Amino acid sequence: MIWVDTLLQGILLGGLYALFASGLSLVFGIMRLVNLAHGDLIVMAAYLILVLVTLLGLSPFVAVLTAMPVMFGIGWGLQKFLLNRTLEDDILPPLLVTFGLSIALQNALLEGFSADSQRLPTNALTTASVDVGPIALGVMPLLTFASAVLVIVGLNQLFYRTELGRAFRATSDDATTASLMGIKPANIFATATGIALVIVTIAALYLGLRANFDPNIGPARLIYAFEAVIIGGLGSLWGTLLGGIIIGVAQTVGAAINPEWQILAGHVAFLIVLLVRPRGLFPRAND
Amino acid sequence: MSYTVTTQTSASRVAAIAGAIGIVVLIALPFFAGRGTIQDMFFILTMLVLAQFWNLLAGYGGLVSIGQQAFVGMGAYAMFGVVILMGFDPVPSILLGGVAALIVAVPTAFFAFRLNGAYFAIGTWVIAEVVRLLVAQWKTLGGGTGTSLPRDATRDMWFVELIQDMLGVRSAAARDILAYWLALILALATIGGIYWLLRTRRGLALAAVRDNTEAAKSVGVDAGRMKWIVFLTSAFGTGLAGALIYMQKARISPDAAFSVTDWTAYVIFIVVIGGIGTIEGPILGVLVFFALQSLLADFGSWYLMTLGVLAIVIMLVAPRGLWGLVSERTGLHLFPIRRTLSGGKLTSSED
Numbered sequence: 001m002i003w004v005d006t007l008l009q010g011i012l013l014g015g016l017y018a019l020f021a022s023g024l025s026l027v028f029g030i031m032r033l034v035n036l037a038h039g040d041l042i043v044m045a046a047y048l049i050l051v052l053v054t055l056l057g058l059s060p061f062v063a064v065l066t067a068m069p070v071m072f073g074i075g076w077g078l079q080k081f082l083l084n085r086t087l088e089d090d091i092l093p094p095l096l097v098t099f100g101l102s103i104a105l106q107n108a109l110l111e112g113f114s115a116d117s118q119r120l121p122t123n124a125l126t127t128a129s130v131d132v133g134p135i136a137l138g139v140m141p142l143l144t145f146a147s148a149v150l151v152i153v154g155l156n157q158l159f160y161r162t163e164l165g166r167a168f169r170a171t172s173d174d175a176t177t178a179s180l181m182g183i184k185p186a187n188i189f190a191t192a193t194g195i196a197l198v199i200v201t202i203a204a205l206y207l208g209l210r211a212n213f214d215p216n217i218g219p220a221r222l223i224y225a226f227e228a229v230i231i232g233g234l235g236s237l238w239g240t241l242l243g244g245i246i247i248g249v250a251q252t253v254g255a256a257i258n259p260e261w262q263i264l265a266g267h268v269a270f271l272i273v274l275l276v277r278p279r280g281l282f283p284r285a286n287d
Numbered sequence: 288m289s290y291t292v293t294t295q296t297s298a299s300r301v302a303a304i305a306g307a308i309g310i311v312v313l314i315a316l317p318f319f320a321g322r323g324t325i326q327d328m329f330f331i332l333t334m335l336v337l338a339q340f341w342n343l344l345a346g347y348g349g350l351v352s353i354g355q356q357a358f359v360g361m362g363a364y365a366m367f368g369v370v371i372l373m374g375f376d377p378v379p380s381i382l383l384g385g386v387a388a389l390i391v392a393v394p395t396a397f398f399a400f401r402l403n404g405a406y407f408a409i410g411t412w413v414i415a416e417v418v419r420l421l422v423a424q425w426k427t428l429g430g431g432t433g434t435s436l437p438r439d440a441t442r443d444m445w446f447v448e449l450i451q452d453m454l455g456v457r458s459a460a461a462r463d464i465l466a467y468w469l470a471l472i473l474a475l476a477t478i479g480g481i482y483w484l485l486r487t488r489r490g491l492a493l494a495a496v497r498d499n500t501e502a503a504k505s506v507g508v509d510a511g512r513m514k515w516i517v518f519l520t521s522a523f524g525t526g527l528a529g530a531l532i533y534m535q536k537a538r539i540s541p542d543a544a545f546s547v548t549d550w551t552a553y554v555i556f557i558v559v560i561g562g563i564g565t566i567e568g569p570i571l572g573v574l575v576f577f578a579l580q581s582l583l584a585d586f587g588s589w590y591l592m593t594l595g596v597l598a599i600v601i602m603l604v605a606p607r608g609l610w611g612l613v614s615e616r617t618g619l620h621l622f623p624i625r626r627t628l629s630g631g632k633l634t635s636s637e638d
Contacts, residue, residue: 034405036353085603091404095351096559096602103552104595107588219547223416226409230402264420267413271398274410278401 005135006256007249012137014228014248015145016210018241019203020221021228022151023196029235030172030192031087033094037102039222041197044105045071045204046213050118060120064205068198075197080190087189102218109215120208144206148244151199152237158195168192220263227270233280242281246273291630294486294623302621313471317454317464325460325467329535331577332470336528337550338557338569339477340521345555346564347485348517349497351404354411355525355551357395357418358388360544362526363533364422370440372427377436378445381469381530388526389519391418396518400511412547419545433540441537466535473531477524478622482566484520485624493517494624497564548591559598562608566622571610 024038035041045067052063082101086093128139159165167188170178175185207213207221227247232239247266254265273281317325337355344350365387369375375383395414402410423431442458450461484490495503496510504510529550533539543549553576561572576594583590605612614620
């Protein structure tokens with residue numbers, strides 16, 4: 001029974017990793033850009049929520065709604081004024097610019113908030129659990145997982161049911177031809193990064209409610225997100241959820257065997273998938 | 288009518304003479320400089336070696352790795368391992384550090400080459416994390432908290448007594464001087480070796496792959512093989528540098544030896560600021576980096592923030608770095624690899 005419990009906790013943890021990964025997956029899918037500052041942006045969003053909670057006395061769930069448009073704006077501006085300038089055939093500029101951004105952001109947060117670890121205030125809801133037969137599942141992990149599923153359903157709807165989604169897909173396929181049809185790729189890219197940062201804000205809420213965070217934890221979140229994206233296959237959002245679940249299960253199973261093996265087990269699971277299915281479980285037809 | 292193909296320019300001949308004088312001064316430095324200067328120079332030289340190898344990978348091979356700390360840490364830990372567990376002398380053990388990094392590089396390349404471009408970058412980072420977590424499990428070398436080199440191993444190190452007698456310094460200072468000279472040898476060998484590699488046929492193939500992989504393949508360059516050569520060479524050199532750095536520190540821990548900031552972020556900044564894809568770039572970059580560090584070291588995180596922002600600005604405004612600006616304006620190449628045809632006269636076919 002304890003194994004079923006471990007497995008379920010792992011799957012729910014996977015929801016958090018899928019939330020970390022969805023933004024990364026979205027941005028990569030549309031503009032082939034890998035944002036090395038993604039993890040640090042998650043941490044930045046967590047601090048933004050924390051500031052709103054402490055300054056305005058909001059509940060974290062209300063604060064996240066306030067933070068979302070702010071993060072959308074930051075993402076939009078970041079893409080429009082900085083990252084769009086790096087999008088050419090050469091892979092070096094986007095990598096090195098986002099790497100520089102990651103280091104700059106980490107240290108700006110360190111300067112602003114010190115290295116002390118923080119946590120969003122919890123209430124009865126965040127510590128509650130529901131009994132499913134003999135197993136107790138935390139309400140928070142369930143909420144996280146449900147949010148991840150909702151985000152992915154929402155993104156799929158956006159992609160395949162709306163005009164914006166059509167523009168996303170067209171620009172992703174061929175930005176030049178799309179621009180002939182009256183689409184401005186620069187603005188489409190900016191909107192995509194804006195949406196990615198809205199998802200980042202949701203991820204940050206659960207990050208901050210479930211565990212402590214400090215300015216240095218960004219890179220590790222980037223790595224988990226990246227592993228989930230690669231395991232799922234580039235460009236597949238449901239694949240990203242499955243990737244997150246695989247990392248989550250590997251980590252909880254690893255931790256159940258030996259607490260020191262938690263992180264290592266996640267990485268090893270990633271390497272095994274890379275060995276067996278180098279293009280991930282659900283690769284896009286052409287890439 | 289005879290033609291000659293040369294790569295030398297008058298600037299490069301002047302640079303070679305100036306370089307030779309510079310090398311003599313650097314060799315003689317311990318005879319007149321204080322211990323602080325020697326330690327600073329050791330830092331500059333070892334960072335230069337790391338930067339040259341990262342530049343070889345990213346600037347010439349197109350392989351942007353964020354996992355070089357795997358090889359620094361592995362080289363250092365292998366050196367500590369053979370010294371502590373097998374009683375080897377630290378100096379020759381540095382070579383084993385390089386070999387250990389090379390061995391780790393083989394499976395790393397096998398996994399990472401399955402990923403392209405940006406994903407290769409994060410892939411190498413993941414593997415470096417795996418190596419760090421595995422090494423932290425190695426209890427005989429102190430596990431997560433790390434360990435120190437045994438006192439008698441550092442005291443009886445090769446050449447230390449010789450340097451003590453020759454320069455009349457204490458044993459600790461003599462160890463720093465030994466480390467400095469080894470770093471100087473490593474840096475010169477690295478620059479010389481990379482310059483030699485770039486001027487050979489393989490170097491030409493490498494430049495072709497960097498400029499256009501498909502076109503290079505079409506004229507018979509084995510692009511995959513070039514990637515392997517560059518990756519393994521960099522790993523070996525980075526491992527040697529790692530072992531040497533930790534021989535001088537004499538104390539190691541997984542978090543320090545596998546630090547992404549110290550061994551990869553700094554190195555990337557050095558190369559980007561100096562100028563990626565040139566041998567001169569990292570040399571200029573490491574000097575700028577050291578100057579910035581001396582100026583801003585007291586400001587802690589502001590310093591790193593400045594570096595990050597500076598790297599972004601340079602990448603956007605002058606993607607070929609400071610050296611790129613210099614050589615664009617002046618046409619100066621201190622390590623020319625471009626082949627120029629001279630002698631004879633070009634005649635058209637009607638004559």
